[in-house]
Amino acid sequence: MGVTINCDMGEGFGLYQCGDDAGLMPYVDIANVACGFHASDPSVMRATVALAAEHGVAVGAHPSFPDLQGFGRREMTMDREELAACLIYQIGALRGFLDEKGLKLNHIKPHGALYGAAMRHEHVAEAIADVAEIFDVPLLCMRGTLQETVYAGRGVAFLAEYYADLDYDGEGRLIITRKHDAKDPDEAARRVRQVVLENKATTIEGTLIDMHADTICVHSDTPGAVELAASVRRALDAIA
Numbered sequence: 001m002g003v004t005i006n007c008d009m010g011e012g013f014g015l016y017q018c019g020d021d022a023g024l025m026p027y028v029d030i031a032n033v034a035c036g037f038h039a040s041d042p043s044v045m046r047a048t049v050a051l052a053a054e055h056g057v058a059v060g061a062h063p064s065f066p067d068l069q070g071f072g073r074r075e076m077t078m079d080r081e082e083l084a085a086c087l088i089y090q091i092g093a094l095r096g097f098l099d100e101k102g103l104k105l106n107h108i109k110p111h112g113a114l115y116g117a118a119m120r121h122e123h124v125a126e127a128i129a130d131v132a133e134i135f136d137v138p139l140l141c142m143r144g145t146l147q148e149t150v151y152a153g154r155g156v157a158f159l160a161e162y163y164a165d166l167d168y169d170g171e172g173r174l175i176i177t178r179k180h181d182a183k184d185p186d187e188a189a190r191r192v193r194q195v196v197l198e199n200k201a202t203t204i205e206g207t208l209i210d211m212h213a214d215t216i217c218v219h220s221d222t223p224g225a226v227e228l229a230a231s232v233r234r235a236l237d238a239i240a
Contacts (some may be wrong), residue, residue, distance in 0.1 A: 010048030011039035019220025035090035038064035038072025060107035110193035162213035185231035
């Protein structure tokens with residue numbers, strides 16, 4: 001398939017909506033579906049899986065710390081066993097809805113603060129790897145971080161991400177924010193082309209860092225996410 005577009009989806013709750021999943025689906029290849037601990041609920045999960053099936057989009061689990069009020073963007077202290085159990089619970093729930101549609105679990109992508117914690121704390125990355133082995137699916141992660149060291153060391157398959165709607169500092173660290181700012185679609189597409197063709201990413205300081213990407217992430221809650229995803233889609237299709 002080449003470089004794919006992935007998107008965090010199903011992040012509404014009850015009557016509340018977060019992001020235009022229906023508008024985004026035509027532009028993405030894989031959906032990271034929230035599993036109820038930072039967003040989503042049974043009805044939202046079921047509807048999101050059905051929407052992905054309708055569009056031929058592969059579905060992965062998007063589990064988080066149990067932080068519904070903070071949208072999973074606040075780090076929590078959990079030991080390896082407790083965290084693994086938390087993730088198994090979430091992913092198992094999603095897999096029931098996948099079974100209903102005859103879909104397989106495609107991957108696991110930790111959400112928000114959990115993703116960030118796996119770049120700093122070995123026991124967090126190990127817990128995530130434990131769960132990936134149980135479900136026998138690849139993980140989404142960032143190259144050049146503790147995530148890659150742990151996953152590669154254990155032989156756990158992973159796909160390297162580049163974020164089209166987040167910034168990187170001069171050390172190559174991803175800047176994870178509580179709320180996402182709008183990004184210029186044309187500039188985002190230019191940066192994606194740069195990553196794919198040159199393996200370089202532009203930092204907030206305007207410098208270039210090494211970057212490899214198997215998949216490009218666009219967040220559904222970024223303002224203008226549909227236009228951003230459409231622009232990135234055009235850029236990748238032109239490269240292919």
